[in-house]
Amino acid sequence: MFGRIILSWFPIAPDSAMASVFSLLYAVTEPVLGPIRRVIPPMGVGGMGLDLSPMIVSFGLFFVRSIVCR
Numbered sequence: 054m055f056g057r058i059i060l061s062w063f064p065i066a067p068d069s070a071m072a073s074v075f076s077l078l079y080a081v082t083e084p085v086l087g088p089i090r091r092v093i094p095p096m097g098v099g100g101m102g103l104d105l106s107p108m109i110v111s112f113g114l115f116f117v118r119s120i121v122c123r
Contacts, residue, residue: 054107057082085110 057078065071086106093109095102 054082054086054110058107082107 057075060071060075060078065075089106089109090104093105095104097103
């Protein structure tokens with residue numbers, strides 16, 4: 054998920070090697086992020102959209118991990 058966040062900050066040419074890495078990360082993370090993004094759309098901040106779904110998923114994973122590891 055961290056890799057997808059970082060790669061979303063940079064323009065990626067469609068025929069580059071990074072495009073295939075991004076498409077793999079997208080395919081792996083979108084089934085989790087997509088439903089959250091539909092419930093909580095990106096917030097408009099300074100003319101840009103701030104997507105909170107990765108942060109919500111991260112908090113959820115930390116919460117589940119703390120319960121499971123007890």
